[in-house]
Amino acid sequence: MRLIGQAILLALTMQLTVSAFADDAEDNDIYAEFLEDGNPAEFSEINGEELWKTKAGPNNVSLEQCDLGKGPGVVEGAYVELPRYFSDVNKVMDLEQRLIHCRMTLQGLTQEEATKQPFSKPGKASDIEPLVAYITAASKGMKMAVKLEHPMEKEAYEIGKKLFFHRAGSHDFGCVTCHSADNKRIRLQNLPNLLDKKQAQKVYATWPAYRLSQGEVRSMQHRLRSCIRQQRFPNPKYASDAITALTMYLAKSADGAVYAAPAIKR
Amino acid sequence: MAKPMRIRAKLKGDHVEAKILIQHDMETGLRKGSDGAKIPAHFIKTLTVKYEDKVVLDTVMGIAVSKDPFLSFKFKGGEKGGKLTVTWVDNSGDTRTDTTAVK
Amino acid sequence: MKKLMVLIATIAAAGCSSSTVEKDYDAEVVRLINSDFKSKGSVQIEKFVQQDEVQKLCSQDGELSQDALASIRDSQMKTVKYPADDQYLGDWEKGIKIANNGKGGQFSDKPGSVSGGNCFGCHQITKEEVAFGTMGPSLYQYGKLRGNSKEIYQYTWAKIYNAQASIACSNMPRFGHAGILTEEQIKDLMALLLDPESPTNK
Known part of the structure; x- marks a missing residue:
C-alpha cells in the first residue's frame, strides 16, 4: 500500500488565532479541541520539574523540601488549596x-535574587513560570478547595473581596467594572462574570495558561497585574499580600471547580 | 541547544493521526528586545516526518509560524508499532530528531 | 447630608449581621494598597486609596438606594463644563482615532502621553469597526436617531464629560471631569456621534 502524505499543516500564527478564534465561547471550545495535545505548557x-529538583542557590539545595502547605515536598494537590495560612511565617x-x-529559606537566595525575573521576556526566561506550571499541573483533575478556616485566611478573603469591588483611579474602574455581568466583552475579548460561580470556576481552573499571544506560561500574578494595569491602577508589587488577598477571593469563588491548568489561551 | 519534541501518533481506523509539538523560539528577526536592539532571527526552516523509511510529510517553514509550533496531520498506511521519525533543521543549522511508535 | 445618611444606614445594616466585633477591612485595604503598589507618573497610589464620593458609594457590594443614586447624579451634573465657545462638534475623523486609542493612564504608558477614549472597547459606533465591545450600548446611528438639537448636544456632552450625571455608578469613565480627555477631544468624539457626515450616521 502506498503511503499518502495527506498533510494538514496547522501553522498557528498569532494573528490567525487572535482574529479567527477569540470571538465567542463556542469558537473557543472548538479552538481548544483543535489544540488538544498541543499545549506547549507541557514543556x-x-x-x-527539573528546576524543582535541581540544586541551586548559595545553599546548593533543591526545592524538593519546600512545603507548599501539604508537607515538605508534597506537590500533588497543593495548588487547589492555595492561597493558605502558613504557620511558619x-x-x-x-x-x-x-x-x-x-527559594530564600531553603536555597539561600535574597529576596531580590528570588524575584528577579517573575515573568519571561524575549530572550530572558523566568524560573518562576515553569515552576508554577509544574506545581499547578500536579493538581490537575482535583477540586478547588481553598479553606477559610484560619482567621487570617478569612481576613485575606474579605480584603480580596473589598479590592474586587474597589472602584478608583482616573477611570473609576475596579475588577467589578468588567467582571460582574454576563455576556460582555471588551473589543472581541469575552469577559467572565466572576460573581457567577460557574464562570468564576471555569476561569480560575484554567489559570495559569500558555498564552499564544505571548508564547509563555503566565501565572495568576501576571494575569492580575495585566487587569490592574488596564484598570488604571498603580503597578502592584510582585507577590504582594494585596494580590494574594485578591487571589484568595477568586480562588474561593471557584470552590469545587475541577482544576484543569496550565491551560492554553489566547 | 535543541530541545526535545512531543510526538503522538495514533491509529484511527485506516489512518494515523500524528501530533507534533515543538519547542522552538521561532524568532522572526523583527522583534526588539528591552534594550531596543533587534533579536536575531532564529527559526525552523524544514521539518520532515518519516514513517519507517518513507517520507510522509515534508515542510518548509518560516518566520510566520508561531513560537513552539504545533503540527497535526493524518496519513494512510501506518500500523500500530510503526516508527515515526520527526526531524527539523533551523536557520542556525541546529537540528533535532525525535521518534515515537504508533499507538 | 443625604449621602451621609445612606452611609450610616449601610453601616447599621452591616452591624446587624455580625454580632462580634468585625475587623475594619476598609482600613486593611488602605494599608495594603499603600504598601503593595508603586506610584508612577500620573498613576498615583493616593488616587487609588482616596476614592471620591462616587467611587466610594459605587464600590459597595449591593444596590444603592434610589436617594443615593439620585444624589450622585445631582452632584455630578454640577461638575459638567460645557464648551465656552458654544461649539459642540469637532472633527469626526479625529474622533475615530480617539475612539480607537486605548492608551493613557496605565502604569505602562509613557507619562505625559495623550490619552484616548477607547470608545470602541465598549461600544459599537460605526459599521466599519467590527472589533467593538459590548459593555455599553450600540451607538451606531446615534445622531441620525436623535437629530441635531442643542438639547441633544448638551445631553451627549454631559454623558461623555461625566457619565455619572445620567447613570449613577455607570461603568463609563468620567472623561471630562477626570481630565482624561481635553475639551477639543470631546468635541471630536461629539462629531463622531453627531455629525451627519460621520460614518456613525451613514
Missing part, C-alpha cells in the same frame, strides 16, 4: 509567595 511543566501566602519563601 514548561517538564522544565519546572504566620501569614497567608499564594503559590508564588510561597515559592519565593522556599
Whole structure:
C-alpha cells in the first residue's frame, strides 16, 4: 500500500488565532479541541520539574523540601488549596509567595535574587513560570478547595473581596467594572462574570495558561497585574499580600471547580 | 541547544493521526528586545516526518509560524508499532530528531 | 447630608449581621494598597486609596438606594463644563482615532502621553469597526436617531464629560471631569456621534 502524505499543516500564527478564534465561547471550545495535545505548557511543566529538583542557590539545595502547605515536598494537590495560612511565617501566602519563601529559606537566595525575573521576556526566561506550571499541573483533575478556616485566611478573603469591588483611579474602574455581568466583552475579548460561580470556576481552573499571544506560561500574578494595569491602577508589587488577598477571593469563588491548568489561551 | 519534541501518533481506523509539538523560539528577526536592539532571527526552516523509511510529510517553514509550533496531520498506511521519525533543521543549522511508535 | 445618611444606614445594616466585633477591612485595604503598589507618573497610589464620593458609594457590594443614586447624579451634573465657545462638534475623523486609542493612564504608558477614549472597547459606533465591545450600548446611528438639537448636544456632552450625571455608578469613565480627555477631544468624539457626515450616521 502506498503511503499518502495527506498533510494538514496547522501553522498557528498569532494573528490567525487572535482574529479567527477569540470571538465567542463556542469558537473557543472548538479552538481548544483543535489544540488538544498541543499545549506547549507541557514543556514548561517538564522544565519546572527539573528546576524543582535541581540544586541551586548559595545553599546548593533543591526545592524538593519546600512545603507548599501539604508537607515538605508534597506537590500533588497543593495548588487547589492555595492561597493558605502558613504557620511558619504566620501569614497567608499564594503559590508564588510561597515559592519565593522556599527559594530564600531553603536555597539561600535574597529576596531580590528570588524575584528577579517573575515573568519571561524575549530572550530572558523566568524560573518562576515553569515552576508554577509544574506545581499547578500536579493538581490537575482535583477540586478547588481553598479553606477559610484560619482567621487570617478569612481576613485575606474579605480584603480580596473589598479590592474586587474597589472602584478608583482616573477611570473609576475596579475588577467589578468588567467582571460582574454576563455576556460582555471588551473589543472581541469575552469577559467572565466572576460573581457567577460557574464562570468564576471555569476561569480560575484554567489559570495559569500558555498564552499564544505571548508564547509563555503566565501565572495568576501576571494575569492580575495585566487587569490592574488596564484598570488604571498603580503597578502592584510582585507577590504582594494585596494580590494574594485578591487571589484568595477568586480562588474561593471557584470552590469545587475541577482544576484543569496550565491551560492554553489566547 | 535543541530541545526535545512531543510526538503522538495514533491509529484511527485506516489512518494515523500524528501530533507534533515543538519547542522552538521561532524568532522572526523583527522583534526588539528591552534594550531596543533587534533579536536575531532564529527559526525552523524544514521539518520532515518519516514513517519507517518513507517520507510522509515534508515542510518548509518560516518566520510566520508561531513560537513552539504545533503540527497535526493524518496519513494512510501506518500500523500500530510503526516508527515515526520527526526531524527539523533551523536557520542556525541546529537540528533535532525525535521518534515515537504508533499507538 | 443625604449621602451621609445612606452611609450610616449601610453601616447599621452591616452591624446587624455580625454580632462580634468585625475587623475594619476598609482600613486593611488602605494599608495594603499603600504598601503593595508603586506610584508612577500620573498613576498615583493616593488616587487609588482616596476614592471620591462616587467611587466610594459605587464600590459597595449591593444596590444603592434610589436617594443615593439620585444624589450622585445631582452632584455630578454640577461638575459638567460645557464648551465656552458654544461649539459642540469637532472633527469626526479625529474622533475615530480617539475612539480607537486605548492608551493613557496605565502604569505602562509613557507619562505625559495623550490619552484616548477607547470608545470602541465598549461600544459599537460605526459599521466599519467590527472589533467593538459590548459593555455599553450600540451607538451606531446615534445622531441620525436623535437629530441635531442643542438639547441633544448638551445631553451627549454631559454623558461623555461625566457619565455619572445620567447613570449613577455607570461603568463609563468620567472623561471630562477626570481630565482624561481635553475639551477639543470631546468635541471630536461629539462629531463622531453627531455629525451627519460621520460614518456613525451613514
